[in-house]
Amino acid sequence: MPLEIDHDPITELTPLLKRLQLGSMAATPPERVALQLNGAGFEETCRLEDFDWSASITLDRRLLYAVCSLEFLDKHEHVLFVTPDLLILDDLGVHRLTPQQSAALYELIINRHRASSCVITSNRAVDEWLSLFDDPILGNSALDRLANASYQIVIEDTSYRERLSPHCALLGRGGD
Numbered sequence: 085m086p087l088e089i090d091h092d093p094i095t096e097l098t099p100l101l102k103r104l105q106l107g108s109m110a111a112t113p114p115e116r117v118a119l120q121l122n123g124a125g126f127e128e129t130c131r132l133e134d135f136d137w138s139a140s141i142t143l144d145r146r147l148l149y150a151v152c153s154l155e156f157l158d159k160h161e162h163v164l165f166v167t168p169d170l171l172i173l174d175d176l177g178v179h180r181l182t183p184q185q186s187a188a189l190y191e192l193i194i195n196r197h198r199a200s201s202c203v204i205t206s207n208r209a210v211d212e213w214l215s216l217f218d219d220p221i222l223g224n225s226a227l228d229r230l231a232n233a234s235y236q237i238v239i240e241d242t243s244y245r246e247r248l249s250p251h252c253a254l255l256g257r258g259g260d
Contacts, residue, residue, distance in 0.1 A: 169201060172202070176213070197230075
């Protein structure tokens with residue numbers, strides 16, 4: 085049974101891009117997505133509506149459709165997939181890593197390198213990440229793999245969260 089979409093995902097994407105201050109990307113999302121997919125080197129493009137439900141896997145289809153609607157974003161909810169092809173690490177570098185955390189992050193990066201993908205957010209520049217590791221040899225090895233197989237997007241300006249503060253809202257500088 086194909087996924088029935090009763091809305092235009094591109095129309096819904098535009099406000100999200102504007103919220104992220106990426107509104108200029110809204111003019112050509114299909115072309116940009118196609119370029120990114122081609123550049124990512126995927127062997128094939130997989131879409132939910134093309135999924136073969138006769139495959140020998142078990143999952144709650146209702147939950148999957150709910151997640152694909154992206155409504156969880158507006159509700160500030162979370163989504164967890166077990167054994168994901170994409171791992172998202174948010175706020176790397178808030179604290180220096182303990183020896184155990186250094187070793188675990190090293191193993192994680194080494195095991196995922198060229199086998200699956202990661203998205204990492206940080207308030208530190210990539211060249212500051214080495215100082216987070218307890219062992220600089222592990223840090224160099226892990227960061228070399230990350231840096232040489234990644235797109236690095238640097239966001240400059242004041243904190244995005246500042247736009248959400250009550251103070252900014254009173255002064256008419258809130259975001260939306």
